[in-house]
Amino acid sequence: MNNKYDELDYIIQFCSCANIRKAARTVTQAFEKQMQSTGLKVTQYYMLVNIARHKEITVSELGEIMLLEQSTATRNINILKNNGYVSITKAKDDLRTKYISITDLGLEKLEEATPIWLNIQTKIEDNLGKDKFNDLIKSLNILQESIE
Amino acid sequence: MNNKYDELDYIIQFCSCANIRKAARTVTQAFEKQMQSTGLKVTQYYMLVNIARHKEITVSELGEIMLLEQSTATRNINILKNNGYVSITKAKDDLRTKYISITDLGLEKLEEATPIWLNIQTKIEDNLGKDKFNDLIKSLNILQESIE
DNA sequence: ATCAAATATATGTATATACATATATTTCAT
DNA sequence: ATGAAATATATGTATATACATATATTTGAT
Numbered sequence: 001m002n003n004k005y006d007e008l009d010y011i012i013q014f015c016s017c018a019n020i021r022k023a024a025r026t027v028t029q030a031f032e033k034q035m036q037s038t039g040l041k042v043t044q045y046y047m048l049v050n051i052a053r054h055k056e057i058t059v060s061e062l063g064e065i066m067l068l069e070q071s072t073a074t075r076n077i078n079i080l081k082n083n084g085y086v087s088i089t090k091a092k093d094d095l096r097t098k099y100i101s102i103t104d105l106g107l108e109k110l111e112e113a114t115p116i117w118l119n120i121q122t123k124i125e126d127n128l129g130k131d132k133f134n135d136l137i138k139s140l141n142i143l144q145e146s147i148e
Numbered sequence: 149m150n151n152k153y154d155e156l157d158y159i160i161q162f163c164s165c166a167n168i169r170k171a172a173r174t175v176t177q178a179f180e181k182q183m184q185s186t187g188l189k190v191t192q193y194y195m196l197v198n199i200a201r202h203k204e205i206t207v208s209e210l211g212e213i214m215l216l217e218q219s220t221a222t223r224n225i226n227i228l229k230n231n232g233y234v235s236i237t238k239a240k241d242d243l244r245t246k247y248i249s250i251t252d253l254g255l256e257k258l259e260e261a262t263p264i265w266l267n268i269q270t271k272i273e274d275n276l277g278k279d280k281f282n283d284l285i286k287s288l289n290i291l292q293e294s295i296e
Numbered sequence: 297a298t299c300a301a302a303t304a305t306a307t308g309t310a311t312a313t314a315c316a317t318a319t320a321t322t323t324c325a326t
Numbered sequence: 327a328t329g330a331a332a333t334a335t336a337t338g339t340a341t342a343t344a345c346a347t348a349t350a351t352t353t354g355a356t
Binding site: 007008009011012014015018019020021022023024025026030031037042043046049050052053055066067068079081114117121124125127128132133135136137139140142143144146147 | 155156157159160162163164165166167168169170171172173175178179190191194197198200201214215216253258262265269272273275278280281283284285287288290291292294295
């Protein structure tokens with residue numbers, strides 16, 4: 001590096017963490033804005049999708065497939081529960097375990113939000129172009145694998 | 149789509165928001181882990197870099213260049229201030245405005261953390277390969293531009 | 297000069313996130 | 327059968343984030 005400012009400029013421009021976090025903020029806000037009418041946050045929507053995909057799923061399983069810390073999973077699930085979108089039942093064979101399932105109200109919300117999700121998602125895919133979009137997803141996956 | 153589950157699977161696999169957020173979590177944790185010894189969070193480090201880059205910068209300017217909501221900027225700055233890494237002075241010509249500058253202690257922290265940052269950053273760049281890394285950064289930027 | 301509008305920052309509230317630790321329950325070695 | 331270890335979830339604490347709103351100050355129209 002030539003001098004201190006060049007180094008700072010390099011960090012500012014290329015920090016992989018800051019770049020990804022910034023992109024995450026931007027994309028999140030775009031989704032939030034469009035989904036606002038549903039009252040669902042995009043994170044809640046995505047979690048609901050994952051819960052709907054499985055008839056019943058435990059807190060920790062959900063955490064694992066979504067790569068969320070267990071305590072984060074617990075807290076995010078509770079928000080869905082408080083809104084009546086999921087129900088929680090104790091497993092009979094193991095009282096520590098809790099099964100999460102989507103409720104009818106949750107399914108309604110899901111159906112309300114999915115067209116909106118599709119709309120933004122399609123716009124993003126179109127704006128980037130299919131190739132660049134696929135590359136992006138691939139790069140993000142490789143990035144994560146390269147870290148573990 | 150063939151059926152409901154195919155649609156859910158599509159969302160789960162390709163949601164641009166969830167993909168980016170997941171990558172952000174993973175990368176953030178990698179940085180946090182390595183930087184733990186410094187007591188600096190990666191977000192704090194990056195903000196400190198941005199503050200150091202400018203002799204004096206206002207809260208809102210910092211928010212603008214980092215693409216952070218003003219209230220988020222305020223709160224993140226306060227954490228740095230409470231740790232003594234930045235000082236805050238009121239502008240004499242406009243008492244609403246506050247100038248943020250890095251302190252000596254902040255500079256020390258910065259110098260302590262930068263080699264660690266460089267280490268992780270280099271590892272990530274190397275693991276992905278220069279081309280893929282550059283593509284990723286480019287894709288993230290295009291993505292954001294395509295949204296605004 | 298005054299008062300409304302604009303601007304800069306702060307605060308209230310809520311979600312998303314993780315780490316450390318606590319609690320409840322099950323499993324396993326003896 | 328019992329107690330230690332393992333496991334599943336919850337809670338305490340802290341940061342990062344945004345939106346809505348409040349507060350303080352400046353600017354600008356009259």
